Amino acid sequence: MSTESSGTPEPVWLVSANVVWWRRYGAGGQQLRSGTKSFRGGAKVYVSAVHWGPGADKITVIGRERHTGRWIVIDMATRNLHSFRPRFVHTPRVLERFHASTRRPAWDAEFAAGAATSLERVAREYRAEGWRGSEHPPRCLCHACLTGEPKA
Known part of the structure; x- marks a missing residue:
């Protein structure tokens, strides 16, 4: 790890994304939950590692935890994130983690731009x-319904 004279880590390119505002869960996906267990809906996270290959549905992210606001590193499902984009990160706490x-x-x-494009496609898929084959609940607020994303 290279550092500047002040001791702070050197900025790096990472992929950032946002946690979906609402996600479907439960029997047939008929119930909705805001965000995830670890992050609020809309929270900004940074992708630390991508688990490519079969089952690329998990990525390691860095973000502020839902309840305490502390920075955490956690593996989470790609489908619960959206708006992947490359970012040149300067935040010391993110760089440390x-x-x-x-x-x-x-x-x-x-490479970050290419990874962001690939991750957005994988998350959408x-x-x-x-919830293929199940109807959306009435007045559904899931990410697909809110954004007009193609539904299964």
Whole structure:
């Protein structure tokens, strides 16, 4: 890990995303929950690691925890995130947790942009497959309904 003279980690390119405002759960996906157990709906998170390959439905993210506001590193389902985009991150707490949680080298801007595009596609596919064959509840607020995303 390279550091500047002040001792703060050097900024890196990461992929950032937001937690979905509402997600479906329960029998047939007929119930809705705001955000996830760890993050509020709309919370900004940074992707620390992507588990490519079969079952690429999990990624490691860094973000502020729902109840305490502390920075945490957690594996979560890709389908619960949206609006993936590359970001040049300067936040010291994010950089500390990034370097502590992974041994991979930092991405460059081009790779981060490609990863963001791929993750958005994968997340959309997993959201569409999640409740295939079941109707959305009345006045549904899930991400697909709010954004006009194609439904299963």
